[in-house]
Amino acid sequence: MEPTATLPSTKAEIVKKAKAYITTLFEEKLSKQLVYHNLDHTVNTVREARALGQDAGLSEDDQEALVLAAWFHDAGYTEAYDGHEYRSMALAEQWLQEQHYPTDRTALVVDTIRATHRDEPRTTELQRLLVDADMSNTGREDFAARAELLRAEWELSQGRTFSSVGWAESQLDFLMSFKFLTSVAKNRYKEQLKENIKEQRKLLKKTEKKRKEKDKARTETFAEPKRGIETMFRTMYGNHMKLSDMADKKANMMISLNAVLISVIITYLGTKVGGKTAVLSPAITHNPVLSIPMGILLLTSLGSVVSAILSAQPDVTSFKWLKKSPEIATNRRVNLLFFGNFTKLNLDDFQGGMRELMRQKDSLYTNMVTDVYYLGEVLSRKYRLLRISYTIFMVGLILTALSFGIVLLYKL
Template sequence: MEPTPTLKPAKAEIIKQAKAYVEQLFDEKLPRQLVYHSFKHTNTVAKEAAALGQAAQLAAPDQEALVLAAWFHDTGYIDKYDGHEYRSIELAEQWLTEKNYPAERIALVKDTIRATHRDEKRDTELAKLLVDADMSNLGREDCLADAELLRTEWEATQGKVYTNAQWAEFQLDFLLQHKYLSEAGKARYKDQLKENIKEQRKSLKKQEKKEKKKAEEAEGYAEGKRGVETMFRSTYSQHQRLSQMADQKANMMISLNTVLLSVIITYLGAKTSTIGPAFTKNPVLAIPMGLLVATALGSVVTAILSAQPDVTAFKWLRRSPQIATNRRVNILFFGNFTKLSLDHFQDGMHELMRDRDLLYNNMITDIYYLGEVLSRKYRLLRVSYTIFMVGLILTALAFGIVLLYKA
């Protein structure tokens, strides 16, 4: 009896074309928030599917169908997240039909992709092999790193936020419950799956210790978490009221001095007014009028500077993506995060949501810079009111002196 020849992974032209098509499709249409279900993941699943098919000694046509299903199994993510498998089936059917692929083989590829949905049956050998390839990350050394990518993706797309301890517990439960379906999958991944479970248990214990330590430290805050939040809320509210008061005072000075300047310029320049000829006949009036104009001008300029928007930002932010850990930067402020790329902003926000100390640090930083802006506003307002007051006094004195001189 002749030995069974070793089957090699399918290298048909149709598979090469499928790879190129999926790569271009993901590059053009896959949402950037999908950092786990990316082309890298699909490429890995296709390679694992080919290896499992070879280990299971599939016939060449079935090997080809399995690898094609692997390439298309996540393409539906370009349009939808939940239920993407059914959209993947549609895209695979459309593309394979355009390539004149046999109808019965298209049906086989579609059934194999359908099996990757959690509610579908996995009765056939191809279905079991593809599902095992899709979940192969659980039985590989990069399991924990891939899990962090999935965590980030869920937070960005599904709004599911976990603490480090919660995520470690979730991952451990998932690893313990998972069972590979095919014999080839069990043989290829079972040993590393056991190692990953051990590592995840260690990670969970480590995170639980950290959470316990943070809980103990939190008791040191005034009246616990509620007291801290009340303090921040009242401080922000006070800053907003002070800022509104400063803007109202600045607007009052701007309006008053603008009207004053308009009236002076209009009457001095009008030939028909009584003040215009009087001013021409008595040049000495230029002194009090000049003081009044200078007073109004100086006061309105400083009031405008006070009301002028002031955005505190750092020019070096683009070159420093690790902003979430920088105590000088408040990532919650638009003047800072608009200087970043979307990826860096998302990374910073995820880090901020995971770490309470970083969150409080950002809020404290925000209050500090709000105080700086308020200090500048009120300093300029004080200058504006002082100029106006002193200018009016000097103008009145100058007019009095002129009247006495004329008398």
């Protein structure tokens, strides 16, 4: 007996087998990150392809080829994302050959799948029907939900992120420019496509409104100040006043300490002999080398007390270019809330400037910001001089102790 040739599957069987093969393939190999191009999308495409094929009056053979192409059109996603259409063609061809599907019909299925690539021509009716079925979500009620799945897939698998407004704009542009390729698809989806465009416009307006509200809440304007802004200014003014008070106390401490040291040193160096003040005390006269540590301590104490006095003395921020002129009241660099500036104005101009300041909240906060800035400048000068005073005092003590130690060693 001659071996019996393997017969190709019947038409009903080949479609069932394709469904089972794709279902298993996606369950085993498709990445979980592909939440849009998954089995659900393929099932929808198959359903829409079958409906479009019936509306177009396809023959039984062509209907079968279209449905098979729909089952395999995204199979390539199991191996690659970009260019998956060509991998889908290869997988379909290999599987159909294993099923002993007719060669010419296999070539037709593979060629139909090719059209789903954006750069490939769509010349045959089957190709255009498959592309319309693949893009049928644009004319279905679940467009918005499916679009969000596509956005999530791109973010997860491709690292492409979109703002809510940007995504809504891109989807509206896509719907506005999209056109179905076949008349049966236009008739089937045109009404829902129009509704989707309207809904997308509404969604875009709603999304933009939410974004503007968030931006407004995040960057509240000076024209509508919040309690937080006023609290911020109160805190800043309070901190500046505390820091200034601390600086003045530290400066007074250094002035008092160094003044005492200078008085003691001068008293020690100048003593009375026979009712007259001598130039040098007997201790220095008998031990002239002691004049070195005493001189170091005297000089450093003098430098420290001078720096402390400069730090503690009142400092009023003023501008040499300021002259008594009404224009001062509108100058952004001038602070009408500070006496060092507004005393350059006569009473009428000052009153006019203050009334204008109270009417315009932007100008009011500008003056407060200016005041804080110049307070900071004064504080910076105070602490810089105070640091110099403490540094001189510390270095003076160290040098005095070292030189006194050297003197002791020298005398021994």
